[in-house]
Structure formats: structure tokens, C-alpha cells
Amino acid sequence: MGPILGAIADYRAIKKRMLAIFVGIGVITTMLMGTIGRGEWEYAALLFMIANIAIASSFVFYDSLAAAHCGARGNGPRVDGAAMRSAISAAAFCSSSTCCGF
Secondary structure (H helix, E strand, O other): OHHHHHHHHHHOOOHHHHHHHHHHHHHHHHHHHHHOOOOOHHHHHHHHHHHHHHHHHHHHHHHHHHHHHHOOOOOOOOOOHHHHHHHHHHHHHHHHHHHHOO
């Protein structure tokens, strides 16, 4: 799925919209994990898969945006993709754990 999304990110002008959609799906499914009851492992696995795919897909669009804004001019700061993904993951975890009351 990554190469297809990468091609879309490179050739379409919808990077910010797709980033917002995939992050939104990831955050919503992460928040829904608070509704998992005892013995509902199928529901938990489904939510985990959806959240994981959505957040991983959002990284493709974020990296595309970061490369376009930071590396295009040649004089801008260099941004490490792994560092930015870690920051986004931490922010998503903090916001979802705050909303779910953990």
C-alpha cells in the first residue's frame, strides 16, 4: 500500500487532505480501543489493524510534505523523517490517551 500512496503523494495536490484523513482514522480507531471489553479480541485486533495501517499511511504523506517544504529550497533545515514520525506518534498517543482517560 505504501508505494501506491507514495505515488499519489508525489503526483497529486492532496497531500494535506490525505494526511488529515489518515491521521483522523488512526486517532478515532485508537480512541475506540477504549470500548474493547473482556474477550473481544477480534474487535481489538480489527481496531489495531485499522489504526496501524492508517497511521503508517499518514507517514507517507507527512514525509512527502516535509520533503517538499524542507528540502526544496536547498537552504532550509534538514529534517530527519524518523524523528518527525516519532514526534507525530507521541502526539497521537498523548491525545488519544487524554481523550480516553488513561
